[in-house]
Structure formats: structure tokens, C-alpha cells
Amino acid sequence: MENLVVTPTPLFHFFVLLLGAALGSFFTVVVYRVPLGMSIVKPPSHCPECKNRLKWHDNLPMVGWLLLRGKCRFCKKPIPVRYPLIEFGCGLALAAAAWCGMPPGRGADAAAVEWTLRLMLLTALAFPVVVTDLRSMLIPDVAVIPGIALALLASLLPGGLEWRSALAGALAASVALWAFGRLMSKILGRDAMGFGDVKLVAFFGALMGAKFALMSVLLGALFGTVATLPLAKLRKGEIPFGPFLYLGAVVVWFQGERLWNLYLAYATGG
Numbered sequence: 001m002e003n004l005v006v007t008p009t010p011l012f013h014f015f016v017l018l019l020g021a022a023l024g025s026f027f028t029v030v031v032y033r034v035p036l037g038m039s040i041v042k043p044p045s046h047c048p049e050c051k052n053r054l055k056w057h058d059n060l061p062m063v064g065w066l067l068l069r070g071k072c073r074f075c076k077k078p079i080p081v082r083y084p085l086i087e088f089g090c091g092l093a094l095a096a097a098a099w100c101g102m103p104p105g106r107g108a109d110a111a112a113v114e115w116t117l118r119l120m121l122l123t124a125l126a127f128p129v130v131v132t133d134l135r136s137m138l139i140p141d142v143a144v145i146p147g148i149a150l151a152l153l154a155s156l157l158p159g160g161l162e163w164r165s166a167l168a169g170a171l172a173a174s175v176a177l178w179a180f181g182r183l184m185s186k187i188l189g190r191d192a193m194g195f196g197d198v199k200l201v202a203f204f205g206a207l208m209g210a211k212f213a214l215m216s217v218l219l220g221a222l223f224g225t226v227a228t229l230p231l232a233k234l235r236k237g238e239i240p241f242g243p244f245l246y247l248g249a250v251v252v253w254f255q256g257e258r259l260w261n262l263y264l265a266y267a268t269g270g
């Protein structure tokens with residue numbers, strides 16, 4: 001197992017692109033339905049204009065829209081081009097994540113495969129989390145809970161983050177953010193943070209372990225605070241925190257080790 005090396009071909013990245021597009025199609029439904037309290041499976045996809053139920057092949061990511069030439073097959077009303085674009089964007093993002101960790105033609109060992117799977121999870125959830133939080137101040141459980149489960153499962157694979165570290169990361173990050181939220185609520189005198197944010201950082205913890213997850217909570221809180229100060233004057237009411245946490249997690253994913261070394265050098269006066 002230790003020396004297992006796979007060499008991905010471009011076909012692999014193409015399949016990941018299709019997987020990402022299918023996820024994008026599903027997440028479009030999530031972003032729209034979850035804030036309305038609707039089921040994500042019932043009713044099945046239908047035209048918002050004439051309510052006719054779509055055929056299964058109309059639902060194929062990207063392809064369905066192209067085959068229909070952007071019009072409902074029943075009422076001929078246009079289907080917004082943002083749907084195939086979102087699907088394509090999600091597909092491209094997931095394929096880019098796979099390419100980043102497992103470029104074609106180069107052998108990937110178990111640790112590289114595990115790293116890539118975790119980066120793909122981080123990438124896949126960005127769209128539903130950030131968009132739903134921006135639009136509706138909600139972080140959808142239907143994305144984050146499977147995300148946590150898959151991240152913990154990935155840690156069972158050999159060669160990368162250990163399952164104990166993943167579990168400890170999920171716990172440490174969620175407790176830290178929960179405590180920060182309680183503190184902010186006391187200071188502001190109102191509920192400053194939703195439980196969705198706590199589940200989101202549990203996901204980051206399961207992906208990165210305690211040290212990096214705590215760093216991304218800190219960074220996310222920093223981004224959130226800096227952006228909120230001018231925004232709070234412009235925009236009354238709640239500020240979504242999920243996008244800032246996500247930004248913090250992505251920065252730490254790629255630059256965490258460097259930031260940590262900078263901090264160590266600073267802390268020891270080097």
C-alpha cells in the first residue's frame with residue numbers, strides 16, 4: 001500500500017470535470033431550495049415557468065441546456081445561461097483541484113491521492129456554502145454534513161492526515177469558533193454567529209487538522225472583522241461569515257505552513 005503509485009491521465013481529469021458539473025447542478029438546487037425550506041429531492045426538477053417536469057436528459061449538466069438550445073421543451077421560455085455556466089464552473093474548479101494534486105503523467109503516491117481528495121472536497125463545497133450564505137445567511141447542512149463525513153473518511157486512507165488528527169481538528173475548530181461566537185454575542189448583545197459556521201469549521205478541521213483549522217478560523221475572523229467594519233455602515237443587519245471563513249481556509253490550505261513559520265519567527269523574535 002505504501003508504495004502504491006497511480007499515474008493519472010487527462011481522461012481522469014475529464015471525469016472529475018463531469019463529476020464537478022453534476023455536483024454544480026445539484027448545488028444549484030440546494031442554493032435555491034434550502035433557504036425556502038423546500039426538499040431537495042421533491043418535487044423533481046421542473047420548468048419554473050410552465051411547471052412541466054423535465055426529462056432526465058434535460059437535467060444532464062451542461063449537455064441538457066445545449067440540447068434544448070437554452071429553451072424549455074414545453075413552453076419555449078429561455079432557461080437562464082447561468083445554469084450551464086455554474087455547472088461548467090464547478091466542473092472546471094474540481095478538475096483544477098485534481099490537476100493541482102495529481103497532474104497528468106506524473107506518479108501520485110497514497111499521500112498525494114489523499115491530499116488531492118481533500119482539496120477536491122474543499123473546492124466542491126465552496127460554491128454551495130459561499131453562495132447560500134451570501135444570498136440567505138445560511139450554510140446548507142446537506143453540503144456540510146456529507147463534507148465532514150467524507151473528510152473523516154478520507155483521513156482513513158493511508159499516507160496523509162491521520163484520522164485522529166482529522167477528528168481532533170474538527171472538534172478543536174468548532175469549539176474555538178463556538179466560543180468566539182459566544183464572546184461576540186456577549187459584546188454585541190445579539191446572536192453574532194450561526195451554528196452553520198461552527199459546522200463549517202468542523203469540516204475545515206477534518207480536512208486540515210487542528211493547527212491549520214484554528215489558523216483558518218483566526219484568519220477568517222480577521223477577514224470578517226476587517227470587511228465588516230466598513231460594510232456594517234452600508235448594510236444594516238447580519239453579515240454572512242461563511243465566505244470569510246472559507247477564504248481563510250483556502251489561504252491556510254496553500255500558505256498555512258509559510259504563515260506558521262512567519263509567526264514562529266516573529267514570536268521568537270527571529
Ligand SMILES: [Zn+2]
Nearest residue numbers: 047050072075
Ligand atoms: Zn417551461
